[in-house]
Amino acid sequence: MSTMQEVAKKAGVSKATVSRVLSGKGYVSEATKDQVYKAIEEAGYRPNLLARNLATNKSQCIGLVVTNTLYNGSYFSGLLSQAAQKLEDNGRQLILVDGKHSAEEEQAAIQFLLDLRCDAIIIYPRFLTIDVMDDIIEQYKQPIMVVNRRLRKHQSHCICCDHKGASFNATKYLIEQGHRDIAFITGSLDSPTAIERLSGYKEALNQYGITPQDSLILKGKWTPASGAAAIELLLSNQTTFSAVLASNDDMAIGAIKTLSQTGIAVPDSVSVIGFDNIPTAPYLHPALSSVKDPVSDMMNEVIDRLISMLDGGYLSKDNLFTSNLLIRESVSKGPFWGK
Amino acid sequence: MSTMQEVAKKAGVSKATVSRVLSGKGYVSEATKDQVYKAIEEAGYRPNLLARNLATNKSQCIGLVVTNTLYNGSYFSGLLSQAAQKLEDNGRQLILVDGKHSAEEEQAAIQFLLDLRCDAIIIYPRFLTIDVMDDIIEQYKQPIMVVNRRLRKHQSHCICCDHKGASFNATKYLIEQGHRDIAFITGSLDSPTAIERLSGYKEALNQYGITPQDSLILKGKWTPASGAAAIELLLSNQTTFSAVLASNDDMAIGAIKTLSQTGIAVPDSVSVIGFDNIPTAPYLHPALSSVKDPVSDMMNEVIDRLISMLDGGYLSKDNLFTSNLLIRESVSKGPFWGK
DNA sequence: TTGTAAGCGTTATCAA
DNA sequence: TTGATAACGCTTACAA
Numbered sequence A, B: 001m002s003t004m005q006e007v008a009k010k011a012g013v014s015k016a017t018v019s020r021v022l023s024g025k026g027y028v029s030e031a032t033k034d035q036v037y038k039a040i041e042e043a044g045y046r047p048n049l050l051a052r053n054l055a056t057n058k059s060q061c062i063g064l065v066v067t068n069t070l071y072n073g074s075y076f077s078g079l080l081s082q083a084a085q086k087l088e089d090n091g092r093q094l095i096l097v098d099g100k101h102s103a104e105e106e107q108a109a110i111q112f113l114l115d116l117r118c119d120a121i122i123i124y125p126r127f128l129t130i131d132v133m134d135d136i137i138e139q140y141k142q143p144i145m146v147v148n149r150r151l152r153k154h155q156s157h158c159i160c161c162d163h164k165g166a167s168f169n170a171t172k173y174l175i176e177q178g179h180r181d182i183a184f185i186t187g188s189l190d191s192p193t194a195i196e197r198l199s200g201y202k203e204a205l206n207q208y209g210i211t212p213q214d215s216l217i218l219k220g221k222w223t224p225a226s227g228a229a230a231i232e233l234l235l236s237n238q239t240t241f242s243a244v245l246a247s248n249d250d251m252a253i254g255a256i257k258t259l260s261q262t263g264i265a266v267p268d269s270v271s272v273i274g275f276d277n278i279p280t281a282p283y284l285h286p287a288l289s290s291v292k293d294p295v296s297d298m299m300n301e302v303i304d305r306l307i308s309m310l311d312g313g314y315l316s317k318d319n320l321f322t323s324n325l326l327i328r329e330s331v332s333k334g335p336f337w338g339k
Numbered sequence C: 001t002t003g004t005a006a007g008c009g010t011t012a013t014c015a016a
Numbered sequence D: 001t002t003g004a005t006a007a008c009g010c011t012t013a014c015a016a
Helices: A004-011 A015-023 A030-043 A049-056 A074-089 A103-115 A130-139 A163-176 A192-207 A224-236 A249-261 A295-311 B004-011 B015-023 B030-043 B049-056 B074-089 B103-115 B130-139 B163-176 B192-207 B224-236 B249-261 B295-311
Strands: A061-066 A093-098 A120-124 A144-147 A182-186 A217-219 A243-246 A271-276 A288-292 B061-066 B093-098 B120-124 B144-147 B182-186 B217-219 B243-246 B271-276 B288-292
Touching: A004 A015, A004 A030, A015 A030, A049 B049, A061 A074, A061 A103, A074 A093, A074 A295, A074 B074, A074 B093, A093 A103, A093 B074, A093 B093, A103 A120, A103 A130, A120 A295, A130 A144, A144 A295, A163 A182, A163 A192, A163 A243, A163 A271, A163 A288, A182 A192, A182 A224, A182 A249, A217 A224, A224 A243, A224 A249, A243 A249, A249 A271, A249 A288, B004 B015, B004 B030, B015 B030, B061 B074, B061 B103, B074 B093, B074 B295, B093 B103, B103 B120, B103 B130, B120 B295, B130 B144, B144 B295, B163 B182, B163 B192, B163 B243, B163 B271, B163 B288, B182 B192, B182 B224, B182 B249, B217 B224, B224 B243, B224 B249, B243 B249, B249 B271, B249 B288
Parallel strands: A061 A093, A061 A120, A120 A144, A182 A217, A182 A243, A243 A271, A271 A288, B061 B093, B061 B120, B120 B144, B182 B217, B182 B243, B243 B271, B271 B288
Antiparallel strands: none
16 A cells, blocks of 8 residues: 555655645645646555544544444444434544443443544443543543433533433323323333333322332343243233333333233233334334434434534533533324224 | 553653563563553553554454445344454454445445555445455455455455345245245345345246236335335235235335235235344234345354454465355244234 | 664644 | 654564
8 A cells, every 4th residue: 555655756745745735734836736636546545544643643533332232223223323424424433332241341442442542432321330431531531422321520421311201201191091000111220221211100100199019010121032021920920900111112022022922902902112212113013102212312412512522622621511411301102003 | 641651761661661561572571561560550551552553554453334224224233243242352343334325435435444454344235336346355455355245256255145045945935835926025126135036036936837927026125114115006006915025024014014004914814024034023023924134144254254364364365265155045934923 | 681763654843 | 835854652673
């Protein structure tokens, strides 16, 4: 692969001039410009991004850390391409790094991106605690944004949404439909999102004078299989229920599958609602209703802020994000299908 | 961020020694090692990967080019995380770049990875023609592998599978079940995979003395919506059919949705088979049967070859891949569900 | 076992 | 309008 030096030689100019032509900065006569372009063409020259990044101390890359349990599924894929597109429109590249299955690995992923000298980092955390993230943000000068967690110290560096409220509303909706025995399938309980959704459910029940029943609260793991297992448990215990609220669509799908196989009509005998509203949701099962999760909105917001910060020059971190936590209220119920 | 120089100073040694400690190459006494480690700790030092990559002319990164229409969906996501994991187990990172919606953009994606000095590149092409790819492979010294296309010149640089045969077998299966009016929903016809699947269908019909009917061949676009539209067209034309073979699961799902809404029982009145066997397939619809697509096997194979090449040292490109095209015969039919 | 110094391919600051 | 030349932070002969 030819270097800038070779191009310079071919064009009969210096490296510096070639660099100027390429960057468009500084004055270069039209004549030499032409020569340089011709030389570039001839040499099949391509700039070495590593060298450029090293020299400029910029990479034009934004890192994203996500655990693969999240991006390995229909939930995250749309988000990903949307984020990548948005960044590219701004002349940047998205680098995705797997946060894997532990806080340590999530941290390692962040470190890797830092080591790569990414211009900024977006974290969609799964295991990392708020305190650790607050520390990390303090430690590095690269802007780091956290999605879907409420940080304590650096509130301007995070964006999250009201999972509890969304869950509350979904439960309320079911109650208003006349349901009183509403089963709830939780997500993995080491996830704040799962906790918030559970508490929204409980709060709604309480508010309507219904005592939450332990027997109606099933521990799931976000997977269709765990949703199916939850329903099986319910049935084998002969617990009465007329509605199911699952903490995500995947579990709702698993739940519906088991119900259908057992000959229980959805939604005629049992109503099922999930969360996240994954893109294929409308096709997944005619009886699945879902509460939208605004991750894609959040991601857009994060990228906007990041870009305006990076492009905006030397804004101080603390002043940049004047708006507070972005809370979105987002319960959009899909229709019950198939009647 | 502190540099190696600073660490060296702190430890009272030279940069070179620090480098040796870090890389584990060359002799360093235990005593100085300890000092260096202490200094690293104290300084909170982290190596600058850009600088290292520039110096070594290696990035430990493997690039993957995929069009977002592919990775934005349940089809590719599993594959992605699997590939990333496999590479990481080998101390490498996967960089995913969007091939977008045209041959030019796919080429640009490849260029970007080349410019980043990725150690190797994997292309899952959508628009790029075989000839262009053959040219590119010739042009660069980085190993470039192509998945799901049969190259002309550099057969050792590609891995593909027998879509036609799989489609043939699926059609044959339906015929053997007694179906004669089998509708076929194609994928986008600018895709070789779509063409191959269509020709497998036709060939099977011909072999069993059934003349392919134009009215039974519907043009789809890989999306659930286009699958649904295809069935609507069929119904509005009052074309007779007792089975549907859709060129991928997404379209099959769309097809099933329309059939169900119209009150046509699947699979009692109409059998539906899709392709690709996406992970959620078993949960998508009880009546969906699917033919497995071996992409994940192919991807594994590609990575294995790439790694063995990169690690193996100075093997010449031409001699490395002694095995020929990897053709996998892979028709694993799921059971018809729900009876 | 360690240090010196020459790269790696750019950018960017000065002079000219 | 251009050319030297010093960074950028690391690796790696080659010497010592």
